[in-house]
Amino acid sequence: ILKSGKSIDKETILSIVNKHCKFDPTKESAGYLASVSCDLEFKNELAQNLDIKQKWVFDNVVVQSKYAAYYSQKEPEVIYFGENTRKVNERVIELTFTINSDKSVSISKVTKIDDGDTKDINRGLVAMFYAR
Known part of the structure; x- marks a missing residue:
């Protein structure tokens, strides 16, 4: 994931994200990040698996990980030519x-x-x- 420091694969990040973060569809209208909440251990476990010295880089990894939680936990919608299908x-x-x-x-x-x-x-x- 990074050029220097520890390397971590996408499966590990996804397992950490799904373990500590939950998607709430009722908050989805407020935006992607508002609909995903993570517990306090989320950043700690990411920090243990990643050796990132700069705070802004770590914060960016946290935000991107929340996007991973959003897309992996959201129920997929069936779309047909840009319109939701209906019976x-x-x-x-x-x-x-x-x-x-x-x-x-x-x-x-x-x-x-x-x-x-x-x-x-x-x-x-x-x-x-x-x-x-």
């Missing part, structure tokens, strides 16, 4: 067709309705699957 009980796809003067048929509008939430879909995407 859809009913989905309806409405296709609106237009009959042209030459008797051909075109798709004029495509609407997706998920549990009452209406969203227009690019009709060009559906036209690729629709055989005329």
Whole structure:
């Protein structure tokens, strides 16, 4: 972890962090570090495993270790294209067709309705699957 002094691997740091620090999801809105609380032994055990002379370097390792606690203890969220997934009980796809003067048929509008939430879909995407 450091160029000089004792070396410590990520598994050791993670075990120390998970032993002494706890993530509280109710405080997550206040920020990453506010949602992680560590007991008094946390810094002592880190100091025993690391030989860091400068206080600011040690403080930085403590903060980074709290980030490790945050990401290792937080429940992962399933994200689909930047949106949280949700269960859809009913989905309806409405296709609106237009009959042209030459008797051909075109798709004029495509609407997706998920549990009452209406969203227009690019009709060009559906036209690729629709055989005329």
